[in-house]
Amino acid sequence: MSIVVVGSVAFDTVETPSGRVERCVAGAATYFSLAASYFTQVRVIGVVGEDFLPEHEAILTRRGVDTRGLDHVSGKSFFWQGSYMKNLNEAQTLATELNVFQSFTPKIPAEYRDSEYLFLANIDPVLQEEVRRSMPDVRMVCGDTMNYWITGHRENLERVLKGLDALLINDGEAKLLAGDGNLMRAAAKILEMGPKSLVVKHGEYGATAFFSERSFPGLAKSDAHVLTVPFRAPALPLSEVVDPTGAGDSFAGGFFGYLASQGELTPAVFKRAMFYGGVMGSFTVERFGTERLQQLDRDEIEKRFALFRQLSHLD
Amino acid sequence: MSIVVVGSVAFDTVETPSGRVERCVAGAATYFSLAASYFTQVRVIGVVGEDFLPEHEAILTRRGVDTRGLDHVSGKSFFWQGSYMKNLNEAQTLATELNVFQSFTPKIPAEYRDSEYLFLANIDPVLQEEVRRSMPDVRMVCGDTMNYWITGHRENLERVLKGLDALLINDGEAKLLAGDGNLMRAAAKILEMGPKSLVVKHGEYGATAFFSERSFPGLAKSDAHVLTVPFRAPALPLSEVVDPTGAGDSFAGGFFGYLASQGELTPAVFKRAMFYGGVMGSFTVERFGTERLQQLDRDEIEKRFALFRQLSHLD
Numbered sequence: 001m002s003i004v005v006v007g008s009v010a011f012d013t014v015e016t017p018s019g020r021v022e023r024c025v026a027g028a029a030t031y032f033s034l035a036a037s038y039f040t041q042v043r044v045i046g047v048v049g050e051d052f053l054p055e056h057e058a059i060l061t062r063r064g065v066d067t068r069g070l071d072h073v074s075g076k077s078f079f080w081q082g083s084y085m086k087n088l089n090e091a092q093t094l095a096t097e098l099n100v101f102q103s104f105t106p107k108i109p110a111e112y113r114d115s116e117y118l119f120l121a122n123i124d125p126v127l128q129e130e131v132r133r134s135m136p137d138v139r140m141v142c143g144d145t146m147n148y149w150i151t152g153h154r155e156n157l158e159r160v161l162k163g164l165d166a167l168l169i170n171d172g173e174a175k176l177l178a179g180d181g182n183l184m185r186a187a188a189k190i191l192e193m194g195p196k197s198l199v200v201k202h203g204e205y206g207a208t209a210f211f212s213e214r215s216f217p218g219l220a221k222s223d224a225h226v227l228t229v230p231f232r233a234p235a236l237p238l239s240e241v242v243d244p245t246g247a248g249d250s251f252a253g254g255f256f257g258y259l260a261s262q263g264e265l266t267p268a269v270f271k272r273a274m275f276y277g278g279v280m281g282s283f284t285v286e287r288f289g290t291e292r293l294q295q296l297d298r299d300e301i302e303k304r305f306a307l308f309r310q311l312s313h314l315d
Numbered sequence: 316m317s318i319v320v321v322g323s324v325a326f327d328t329v330e331t332p333s334g335r336v337e338r339c340v341a342g343a344a345t346y347f348s349l350a351a352s353y354f355t356q357v358r359v360i361g362v363v364g365e366d367f368l369p370e371h372e373a374i375l376t377r378r379g380v381d382t383r384g385l386d387h388v389s390g391k392s393f394f395w396q397g398s399y400m401k402n403l404n405e406a407q408t409l410a411t412e413l414n415v416f417q418s419f420t421p422k423i424p425a426e427y428r429d430s431e432y433l434f435l436a437n438i439d440p441v442l443q444e445e446v447r448r449s450m451p452d453v454r455m456v457c458g459d460t461m462n463y464w465i466t467g468h469r470e471n472l473e474r475v476l477k478g479l480d481a482l483l484i485n486d487g488e489a490k491l492l493a494g495d496g497n498l499m500r501a502a503a504k505i506l507e508m509g510p511k512s513l514v515v516k517h518g519e520y521g522a523t524a525f526f527s528e529r530s531f532p533g534l535a536k537s538d539a540h541v542l543t544v545p546f547r548a549p550a551l552p553l554s555e556v557v558d559p560t561g562a563g564d565s566f567a568g569g570f571f572g573y574l575a576s577q578g579e580l581t582p583a584v585f586k587r588a589m590f591y592g593g594v595m596g597s598f599t600v601e602r603f604g605t606e607r608l609q610q611l612d613r614d615e616i617e618k619r620f621a622l623f624r625q626l627s628h629l630d
Contacts, residue, residue, distance in 0.1 A: 088496070181403075183519070184554040204498070205520035208552065229625045232549045237523065239499040271629050310544045312627050314586050 001260045002041035002066075002114075004138075005032050006106050006131045007121025007249075009046040009070065010078035012289060013095075015085060018242040024289035025056045027078060028121040028144070031246035034293040035253025035280040036119075037063040038301055039261040042253075043112045045069035045131065049077040049100045059294060068109045075100040088241050089203055106131050113137075117260040119252065120164075122146050125156040132163055140265065142166040142256050144248070150177050162194035168252050170201045183208070187230070199255065199274070201248050206235040209274055216267060226267045233274035234312045236282040236304070243288045247281040250293060254280030279304045316575045317356035317381075319427050319453075320347050321446045322436025322564075323416060324361040324385065325393035327604065330400060333557040339604035340371045342393060343436035343459065346561035349608040350568025350595040351434075352378040353616055354576040357568075358427045360384035360446065364392040364415045374609060383424045390415040403556050404518055421446050428452075432575040434567065435479075437461050440471040447478055455580065457481045457571050459563070465492050477509035483567050485516045498523070502545070514570065514589070516563050521550040524589055531582060541582045548589035549627045551597040551619070558603045562596040565608060569595030594619045 007029030013022050033042045043066040048056075052072065060067050078101035082091040106127055118135055120128040120143035132141060143164050149157050150173060161167060167190065171183065177193075178186035183200065187210035190198050196214040201207045211227040219227075255277030262269045279301060283292045322344030328337050348357045358381040363371075367387065375382050393416035397406040421442055433450055435443040435458035447456060458479050464472050465488060476482060482505065486498065492508075493501035498515065502525035505513050511529040516522045526542040534542075570592030577584045594616060598607045 182554060182556070184552045187552075188554070202520060205517060206547075226625070229622060230552055232521075232552075232627055234547045234627075237499045237502075237545055237547075239497060239503070241497070268630065275629065307544060309629065310541070312547055312549075313629070314590065314624065315583065 001116050001263060002043055003036055003117040003119055003256060003260050004043045004045060004069070004108070004112050004115040004135065005029050005036070005119040005121060006045040006127070007032065007119075007123055008078055008101060009044070009048050009052070010080055010101070011051070012245060013079075013081040014243055014245055014288065015083045016088065016243050017085060018240060019288065021243070021288040023079075025059050026080070026246060026289055028246075028249040030060065030290060031249035031284065031293065032119060032121055032253040032256075033060055033065045034063055034290050035250040035284070036257030036260070037065055038280075038296060038298060039254070039257030039276070040117075042066065042257070043069060043115060045106050045108060045112070047071040047073060047100050047104045049073060049075045052077045059290065063294065066112070069107065069112055071107055073100050077101075082245065084244060088244055091245065108134050116140070117256065119143065119256050120160065121249065121252075122149075125149055125153055125160045128160045129156065129163075132160065140165045140259065142168060142252070144168050144252060145173065147173060147176055158193060161190075164195040166197040166199055167195040168199040168201065168248075168255070170203070170248060174198070174200045184230075197270070199277075201251055202235070203247070204235050204237070206233050206278060207251065207274060208232045209270060211267075215270070216265060219267070223267070231271050231274060233271070233278045234308060235278050236308065236311065238282065238285065241285045244285050246284050246290065250284040251277035251281040254278070275305055275308050276301075278308055316432055316578060317358055317430045318351055318432040318434055318571060318575050319358045319360060319384070319423070319430040319450065320344050320351070320434040320436060321360040321421050321442070322347065322434075322438055323393055324359070324363050324367070325395055325416070326366070327560060328394075328396040329558055329560055329603065330398045331403065331558050332400060333555060334603065336558070336603040338394075340374050341395070341561060341604055343561075343564040345375065345605060346564035346599065346608065347434060347436055347568040347571075348375055348380045349378055349605050350565040350599070351572030351575070352380055353595075353611060353613060354569070354572030354591070357381065357572070358384060358430060360421050360423060360427070362386040362388060362415050362419045364388060364390045367392045374605065378609065381427070384422065384427055386422055388415050392416075397560065399559060403559055406560065423449050431455070432571065434458065434571050435475065436564065436567070437464075440464050440468055440475045443475045444471065447475065455480045455574065457483060457567070459483050459567060460488065462488060462491055473508060476505075479510040481512040481514055482510040483514040483516065483563075483570070485518070485563060489513070489515045499545075512585070514592075516566055517550070518562070519550050519552070521548050521593060522566065522589060523547045524585060526582075530585070531580060534582070538582070546586050546589060548586070548593045549623060550593050551623065551626065553597065553600065556600045559600050561599050561605065565599040566592035566596040569593070590620055590623050591616075593623055
């Protein structure tokens with residue numbers, strides 16, 4: 001089952017206590033695509049400039065990612081520069097050059113139309129909605145957003161939320177979106193805004209899934225109790241976080257890639273997807289940029305999945 | 316198997332967004348004792364003043380806690396006043412009156428000497444060491460500490476650490492003690508200071524256990540791989556945290572109470588103890604002070620244990 005992802009493809013320059021990387025291929029859609037590519041076929045929609053060369057695109061295509069939806073236009077690609085020197089948990093933005101991303105108009109190739117899974121990475125909710133409308137037949141739509149859209153583009157975002165099977169955001173975003181500092185209450189409020197399920201990412205503490213009665217349409221009434229208990233997947237404690245950039249997008253890629261690979265959506269599949277999300281995030285932060293995500297194999301992924309189980313399971 | 320706990324017994328006045336409680340019976344040894352009392356016999360060592368009346372002591376004795384080690388002296392009991400109005404995750408101290416606690420000299424009743432488990436709650440490491448030395452035959456000693464002792468009484472604390480089977484502290488204390496902001500590296504450094512195992516509490520995100528080759532003396536060589544993977548127990552997301560005071564001490568009580576009740580120390584027992592710690596912490600914060608801890612039964616505890624399993628387990 002293939003996934004279409006729309007989002008940013010960018011160059012990042014990042015410094016962390018472990019070192020520095022210059023203009024590596026990054027952006028939410030890149031991290032998502034690479035992480036999901038280990039589970040299913042991924043098709044990307046984005047925009048890049050003249051500085052985005054075949055060698056850059058090859059990072060995606062070598063992993064089998066379909067890049068026919070990557071629009072090459074004149075100008076420079078989206079560029080971000082950040083530092084984690086002060087705090088590994090929060091990037092300090094040193095430069096943001098939107099460049100060609102500023103006038104991004106997603107174009108969906110005809111070949112993408114049979115995809116049944118759609119991921120709306122963190123972009124203008126107006127564009128998220130547009131892509132969503134252009135693919136009315138998808139079975140499942142998940143999405144991300146950020147504080148900028150929550151505070152400044154609320155009405156547009158609310159329209160997107162109504163159409164989501166799952167919203168994936170972090171703690172701070174969830175509390176801001178709900179206007180409530182308590183995570184349980186915030187989750188209940190967000191689920192009332194439309195998403196059938198909510199995944200809140202906690203960085204080094206893992207992620208929590210919150211369900212609603214709309215989460216699993218075919219669920220037997222006798223199993224309805226599973227909806228009332230959130231599900232918490234751990235993150236892997238690492239002795240060196242080399243570069244935290246892209247951990248959340250890699251989580252989303254692992255999560256949604258695994259879901260798409262399974263076909264049917266059950267609580268058990270959703271929970272395993274949460275673990276695969278954590279697994280892919282843990283690989284990403286072990287190296288700079290997408291370096292680690294480019295060279296994995298399924299066996300390493302399964303071994304780490306087993307590690308996540310050992311980390312969190314009583315037996 | 317009975318536990319001796321030495322630590323503070325106090326009166327707390329606490330305000331939180333949920334309300335306010337005046338001079339309730341509190342202190343680390345109180346929370347610990349009540350939480351552990353659902354698993355095993357508990358014997359407390361502490362000091363109280365003339366304001367500590369039979370009705371206050373009854374909160375402990377009704378739960379079967381042996382209070383013969385509670386020294387009644389002239390003066391007022393330890394009093395603490397705190398506010399969580401600004402931040403539910405961190406108390407703002409409004410008043411600390413050590414009173415009789417200032418000249419606390421632990422006295423161990425002869426009847427306590429056959430206890431095989433000892434918990435050194437957060438007090439001056441000189442007193443922790445003294446109690447530890449007075450009970451040379453205990454099978455297992457766990458302890459807590461805080462920033463004040465870590466920064467100002469380091470040498471004394473280091474002597475205590477050498478004798479601990481497990482140290483239970485929070486994230487910030489672990490990073491301060493190790494002088495390292497990375498939790499995995501901090502844990503490794505702390506285990507080198509002496510504790511056989513380390514439990515780091517993350518508040519609403521649960522707790523993580525770190526092991527060493529000394530954690531489980533009888534462990535088969537073929538099972539040594541379990542020592543290399545930390546174990547993370549979740550905390551229960553709650554829609555209202557009424558009063559976070561005592562959550563960490565209740566965790567310690569549930570954790571050590573369960574360990575003591577099991578007799579043998581295996582990785583499986585340790586991991587279940589981590590869950591019981593989280594369970595008892597989750598009850599404590601549902602009401603003010605020790606209110607909830609006074610009126611539990613083992614059936615409620617087992618039901619919540621099952622909830623913790625559902626919250627974190629794939630199947």
